[in-house]
Amino acid sequence: MxxxxxxxxxxxxxxxxxxxxxxxxxxxxxxxxxxxxxxxxxxxxxxxxxxxxxxxxxxxxxxxxxxxxxxxLEERDRVNGDLFFRDTDPKRDGIDYLRHLLQVLVHNEGQRELVRLFATLSTEASEPDHPAYAYIANRFRWLAHDIDEAMREAQSRGLVRPAADLDGFGRDLIALIDGLQIQWLVDPTGIDIAGRTHRRLMEVLIADPMM
Amino acid sequence: MxxxxxxxxxxxxxxxxxxxxxxxxxxxxxxxxxxxxxxxxxxxxxxxxxxxxxxxxxxxxxxxxxxxxxxxLEERDRVNGDLFFRDTDPKRDGIDYLRHLLQVLVHNEGQRELVRLFATLSTEASEPDHPAYAYIANRFRWLAHDIDEAMREAQSRGLVRPAADLDGFGRDLIALIDGLQIQWLVDPTGIDIAGRTHRRLMEVLIADPMM
Structure with a gap:
């Protein structure tokens, strides 16, 4: 944040x-x-x-x-920031940033109520007069911005497949993660959020963040 | 349904x-x-x-x-079924089915409250004791099943890129759409749900459902 x-x-x-x-x-x-x-x-x-x-x-x-x-929510962002993003910077090492992002997803699989809270709030707060509207809108923006920076950094080092088109990638990746989390809430054993996200990343990346 | x-x-x-x-x-x-x-x-x-x-x-x-x-919700599924899916069958013509799916997404951009209702309910109903739990869980299942059938039909006619791996594609596509809808509710002019979904499909398909 x-x-x-x-x-x-x-x-x-x-x-x-x-x-x-x-x-x-x-x-x-x-x-x-x-x-x-x-x-x-x-x-x-x-x-x-x-x-x-x-x-x-x-x-x-x-x-x-x-x-x-x-x-x-602010406090959770701060804690998550300390836990996972303190030692990483998308502009410095995009692959490392994406590794941290995947680690958050794995961690979240033990945090059902936290995931549910964010999923509920993202929809609940979609009206501009909701008190969390600006928080949620900002959150989408900076997350997408960070992911896009990470992809560009990886691309600058030749770690993105040449055919990949990165326009809007950050927004789409957040959408995939949010949507997978909703399905996972309904069916926790049937949906592997981190696994599917990793797989999506590997359609675009040459370097594997999990290796 | x-x-x-x-x-x-x-x-x-x-x-x-x-x-x-x-x-x-x-x-x-x-x-x-x-x-x-x-x-x-x-x-x-x-x-x-x-x-x-x-x-x-x-x-x-x-x-x-x-x-x-x-x-x-049942009634909406029935109406949507009549409006968009009456004349299409994923097993018969996968590309045609995907065209109808994209048309639903375009149509939904004029149905903000309907989209909001589905988004809210998908999260709200994620506890097995919620009265809409089985509805939501079933909805994810049959949507994913239909999309996967459409992709397989397209693949059988050589209309899917050879490198594409379709395992879990339906679930991921629904996740992308649901996540984009959440972002669109927050930022209606910034997010093109049908456009982004079409783009994702075109990473995998050779035939364009919108042509």
Whole structure:
């Protein structure tokens, strides 16, 4: 995520380290609840209880359930960034970046509720007046941008098949992954998200990110 | 859809032509409401009012909102089947079937709420205890099956590139389409669903379904 996300203006002002810590605790509890019960199934009252704050205390930090969800997603992006993308840069080594992307997909197969949350939100937030609209729209943009940069870097080193046309590749690859994740949610043993994505990449690449 | 869908057992018994007509009116009103307000935003009370039945009358035909949604989706499949797939058969002419599929995608670009409804439901219904679970799971299966049959028929006539590996192609193509539709909902002018799907097909096919 870019540092200055569309969420920033809606965040309550935080002036104390204690407020920051409390905010982090709420986000952690909310992630657990959203993951266990889904976004709609989770309750603000239960989330407040889980981290020992009153409902008013919770609303001070997050005036709406949507704003709390936004913070959870931001935090997940940050964690994923640290876990998988800290040591890689699509502009520096495209194949290495794609390896990290495939590792995220493998990792996500153990994160059913997280995958479900992103799938639900991507559709739910498709109206411009939804609080997560800008987040979701931005997410598609920077993911596609990074994938396209990775492909161009690989191409510059002769690691892309000469016949491949990379125009729009990033958007299409995200679409394939999102669509596979939806089918995987319905049929977890029948769909190999990382395997199918890897296969798609190998129709275009000469170097195998998994080797 | 196979004739015997998983919804059949949950349908209320219908014994009179009048009951059938009333049921059809409710389904039509429900589609309008689901399309205008989304599944969650639509209200059973408003749907009942729109077709002049009492709430009890509505519940006689459709005991839950989910069962009404299921009937709406079934009806849409039937209408789409009549509109686009009546005169085509993937086993008889695969290229012609794919042409019809692309025409559905073009048509859907004028049906934002329908696309949104399918996208929402595909994720929402991914838990086996959801009333639309079997519908969604079946839908992925028969769509993939038809696409795979179309590709095999085209291949049998030498219309598929020799290097193409068709294993799992149907599932991947559905994933691409579903993922593109999600991005299109967020960015309707930036994403050309039919164009990108056509392009993907032309990486594999020798004959162009749109020529």
């Amino acid at each position: 870019p540092a200055d996300t569309p969420w920033t203006p809606t965040r309550p002002t935080r002036s104390s380290p204690k407020g920051e810590r409390r905010r982090a605790e709420i986000i952690a509890a909310a992630f657990t609840h959203f993951s266990a019960h889904g976004y709609r199934g989770a309750s603000m009252v239960q989330i407040a209880a889980a981290c020992g704050v009153s409902r008013a205390g919770l609303l001070h930090h997050f005036p709406t359930k949507e704003s709390l969800l936004a913070a959870v | 196979p004739a015997d869908t998983p919804w059949t057992p949950t349908r209320p018994t219908r014994s009179s032509p009048k009951g059938e007509r009333r049921r059809a009116e409710i389904i039509a009103a429900a589609f309008t409401h689901f399309s205008a307000h989304g599944y969650r935003g639509a209200s059973m009370v408003q749907i009942a009012a729109a077709c002049g039945v009492s709430r009890a009358g509505l519940l006689h035909h459709f005991p839950t909102k989910e069962s009404l949604l299921a009937a709406v």
